[in-house]
Amino acid sequence: MTLLTSMLERPLDPGYQAAADRRRAAGRLPATSTRTPIVLVMVVLTGFLFAVGARSLRPQPTAASAAKAQLVQRIEALQARSSASTARLAALTGEVQSLEALSLRQSGAGGLESRSRSLAVQAGAAALAGPGLTLTLDDSPQSAAGADAGSRPSSGFSSGRVSSTDLQIVVNGLWAAGAEAISVNGHRLTSTAAIRFAGQAIIVDFRPLARPYVLTVLGDADRIRRVFDPAFAGVYLSQLHQALKIQVGWAPGSSLTVPGDPSLRLSFAAPLRRDVGSAPGPSPTGPATP
Amino acid sequence: MIPALGLLLGLALGLLLNPSVPLWLQPYLPIAIVAALDAVFGGVRAVLDGIFNDKVFVVSFLSNVVVAALIVFLGDQLGVGSQLSTGVVVVLGVRIFSNVASIRRHLFRA
């Protein structure tokens, strides 16, 4: 306590007072000039020390962090380009479709057009709207604090964070519960959209997601909850919530929209036979005749 | 005014020359800077109190820096380097604050 008091009450070096008293006793002014050469030298030295200290102690933009910043920049640029391309694609698809419809109607082959439209709904190329629910998943508050969990690549899922496996299981459970369409953070889940991870990032259809993860689900909300909650995925989710404090939020909605994915394209698969009706055969699981 | 210009000159020199600090010196640098800061504020306060003395300023500056570095060095040898550094920073920090408070009272009467 004495230490603190003396520190607070007499913060000034006692030497100043003593020197002033001595000078006063000798009949001179108590203070010396601040412009003596030695003060100047000292002051220049101080400035030098500050500058050098700031220079050498500032966390250097190391090669690694510069590379990281560059990576983030490139990812963001590509993301912007991709979303521009997606919008362009949607516009172009509409344009091409109306041009096609025009010339097909002229030639009397409009049936193909309506088939294409109904298939677009089934394949996830068309946006859908309707009642349903949104499920919001987020990392536990504790894990958000210690976010930078090091440089472990894939295997390092710190507990309390939503992993791609969690998302896969939840989505699987939602489909089983009768969901009619699902999008994750505005990305429609189609038959080619994978839910994967890149280290700690969750990737849906090659696009990194930022938390929170919002699943928009179209369907009968009551029925979905009734089937989902007691099923494996529901139990799994409640365990995530209880044990790992992962945040789970359900909200029913009467008019939700899931976007379509205009970029559906095949480069390897071709139809086995032309013009099989959209109605499947009597036994859809049976092997069809080649 | 002239000391302030000197400080700026030193800053400019340091920034322009950008000397590389040897690795063994780097642990002492932060503490030395805090000690120097304390000496500078002490000096300014002494000027305002009307009892500035160039010799005291220089000696207090040097002794501050040297003692701070010595404490860090000794702490490192004893294995309590970080705790001792924290202690030094706290003590000097309190001193800087109360000196600045006194300067403030002199300049703004508040």
Next chain:
Amino acid sequence: MSGTPSSPSRGHRPSAGPWRRLVRLGRPRATKANVLAASLAVLLGVGIATQVQLTQERGLSQLSQPDLVRVLDNISVRASRLDAQVRELEATRDRLRSGTGTTAEALAQAQKRVDTLGILAGTVAAKGPGMRMSISDPGNQVTGPLVLDLIQELRDAGAESIEIGGVRVVASSYVEDSGGRLSIDGKPVGRPVLVTAIGDPETLASAMMIPGGIVETIRQKGATATLSKQPTVEVTALHQPLTLTQATPVP
């Protein structure tokens, strides 16, 4: 440090209790000091909110460098795929506009889109290069989550059409697993589990075989997976289209 109590100003009764003083403090007055204090308080609020947001925010920069490289890989694959599609569609549109052989072109385009969508929706049988995998699983160790992982891994490797155990896997397919009995979309999947996928055979196979990947996981569980790349495979199982009762297409 200056411990003198602030004297009550403006003729206020010195006996005004602390509560009354507090009330007086809270009363808005248009003095300079009050405005200054208010703006300082606003600044403090903004600072706190920003700091809270900063500590909660976790963007791309929080990922480690190897993770960022993977993200970049993923997103550049997608970007170049999208670019190619845009170019292709632009060419199609120009051909349709120019009117040379429009009807034939339109017919071909429409047919192509119907085929594509049909294959993706699972209502059309498909053929193409790809791979076949057979998982013999005597101990019933291949569980639902593993099959789920397998499906996602195949999709990630660019599989365009997948059939598992005679069931066509589409977007809405779900895997269930009760007491070692696997089923997809409610249809039982027998052992051995036969997987057929259309896509680039090399990519598909290497996605399955990578260390720590599906094949290794299956082996660790005491089952065996045999995989073969094929110049042509056929996915013949069909998906019964869902009848949408709630969702309607956005016009």
